[in-house]
Amino acid sequence: MSSLLLTSIGSLVTNDPAHGGPLGELRDAALVIEGGRIAWVGGRREAPAADTSMDLGDRAVIPGFVDSHAHLVFAGDRAEEFAARMTGQPYSAGGIRTTVTATRGAADQQLTATVARLVTEMRRQGTTTVEIKSGYGLTVADEARSLAIAAGFTDETTYLGAHVVPAEYQDDPAGYVDLVTGPMLDQAAPHSKWVDVFVERGAFDADQARAILRAGQAKGLQARVHANQLGEGPGVQVACEVGAAAADHCTYLTDADVDALASTGVVAGLLPAIEFSTRSPYPDARRLLEAGVTVALATDCNPGSGYSSSMPFCIALAVREMRMSPAEALWSATAGGAASLRREDIGHLRVGARADLAVLDAPSYVHLAYRPGVPLVTQTLVGGRPG
Ligand code: NIG
C-alpha cells in the first residue's frame, strides 16, 4: 500500500476538536494518506516519510464538502422560470411538474450524462460526497431508474417519490400516497439509503408524510424531510417525530420547531442558494445555532428553485446573508453535512477518516467567503485519489 505525504499546508482544517478552535485548524501542517484514508496529521516538521510527497506551497487544505441535499436526476432546465422570478414572479412548487414531464421523456443515457456533468462540476468545487434524490420521475419505473442512475454516483441516494402529486393523480392524492408507500417503494428501496417527503402546502401534509416516512423506514430506509421551505408548517415536527436525520430548508420556523430540532438532535439543513434563486428571506441560522441545533449547509442543486452546484457559493451566502461566521459555515458544509448523512468517516480529517479533501489556492478557508465567486479549489481528492 503506497503512502502519499501532503506537505507545506499553510492551513489545515481537520474539524478535530483535539487540535483546538472551532475547526481544529493547524498551521504549517502536513498529512499522510494511505489506503485511501488519513494515516497521519501534524506539523510539517514532524511529518513521517512517505512513498511520494506533494508540496502544497502554503495553500489551505479543508475536508471535502459534504453536500447533503441535491436533486441531480432530471432533464431540461427552467431558466425562463428563473428569469421571470427575477422580474417579480413568485416561486411555485408547481414548476416541479415541468421537470417531471421532461424527465419522463428522457433516455437513461441523457439522465446519466446530466448527473455526471453535475457531479464533475461539484468535484471541481471541492465536493467529495453528494446526496442525490429522485423525485422528477413520479412513476414506479421512473423513480426506480432515477435511483439506479443516482446509485452509480453516490451511496447517499434518496427516494423522493413524494416530491409532488403528479398531474395524473391530481384528483386522487390518497391513491398516489398508496403508490408511493407500495409498489413504488418496493422498486425504489433496493437503490436507496434514504426516504424523503416534501412537506408543504401544495405538496404533502403531516399525515401523508408520516405514512410515507414510516413505510420507508419499515423497508430499512432512513428518513429526511423537506420542511418549512415556503411557510410555517408541520415538516420539522414530523421529522423530529419519526427520528429523521435531517429537516432541510427550515426557512420558516416557530419557536417550537427550533426547540424540537434542539432537543431531538435532528440536523437543520440550510440551503441558501434556494433563497438566493427564489428571492426569498434567508433562514435564521443564528437562531438555530444559538439554540444548539446542528446546522448543515447544502446546495439543493435542482433545475427549479436553485441551480447552483457550488458549496463555496453557499458558504459565501451563509456568511454574508445569514451571519454565520466563516468557521461556522465551513463546519456546516463539511462536518454538518456528514452529521446530516449520519456519516462518521467523512466531514473531518482525523486519522482513519476517508481521505476526502480540497486544496484551496488561498492561505486559509476564510477566503471561501472573502473571495466569493472565485474558483479557489485547485484540487479535490476523493478517497485519496484525484476526484
Ligand atoms: O428542494 N422543495 C422541493 N423541491 C425542490 C425544488 C424543486 C423544483 O422546483 O424543481 C427544492 O427546493
Ligand code: FE
Ligand atoms: Fe430539495
